[in-house]
Amino acid sequence: MAEQSYTDAIALLKADHRKVEELFEQFEGTRSAASKQKLAHQICTELKIHTMIEEEIFYPAYRGRIEGDLLDEAYVEHDGAKMLVNDIEAGSPEDDFYEAKVHVLSEEIKHHVHEEEMPSEGMFAQCRKAEDVDLVALRDAMLARKQELMAQAESGGLPPAKPRAVNLVPA
Numbered sequence: 001m002a003e004q005s006y007t008d009a010i011a012l013l014k015a016d017h018r019k020v021e022e023l024f025e026q027f028e029g030t031r032s033a034a035s036k037q038k039l040a041h042q043i044c045t046e047l048k049i050h051t052m053i054e055e056e057i058f059y060p061a062y063r064g065r066i067e068g069d070l071l072d073e074a075y076v077e078h079d080g081a082k083m084l085v086n087d088i089e090a091g092s093p094e095d096d097f098y099e100a101k102v103h104v105l106s107e108e109i110k111h112h113v114h115e116e117e118m119p120s121e122g123m124f125a126q127c128r129k130a131e132d133v134d135l136v137a138l139r140d141a142m143l144a145r146k147q148e149l150m151a152q153a154e155s156g157g158l159p160p161a162k163p164r165a166v167n168l169v170p171a
Helices: 009-029 033-062 068-090 098-117 123-129 135-155
Strands: none
Touching: 009 033, 009 098, 009 123, 009 135, 033 068, 033 098, 033 123, 033 135, 068 098, 068 123, 098 123
């Protein structure tokens, strides 16, 4: 992984958002099934890692410091994305609904990013106002975990994304 410099945890998360947005754009612009499969896998890997570092490190650091509803909704939004990620990873571009699933995932992620990045009242704006959290230390912890997860993704792959807030009912 190329070393990049992020001023703090929020800058790291925003950089992840931009990267995934770019991958979704590339997916929409390609016609090759092999390219779609590769891009979808990259998108899913990036989203798995991003949701894990947010849920394991970032969100818990702000529980009780920002609006609880925002955090609760973020977990539920993550779970909706995780279900699609797992479906996409298990499928291929030849499958029915494959492209529709990637498109809906893109729309869900756009909504989630908007909620986090909205000026003044979004999650990140509220986090910046919480003075008792060290965003640089948080960045360092998140980067270390992200590097761990990227190495795992490259060596053997990540396990399926695991929902935390949504209870899956067996079929």
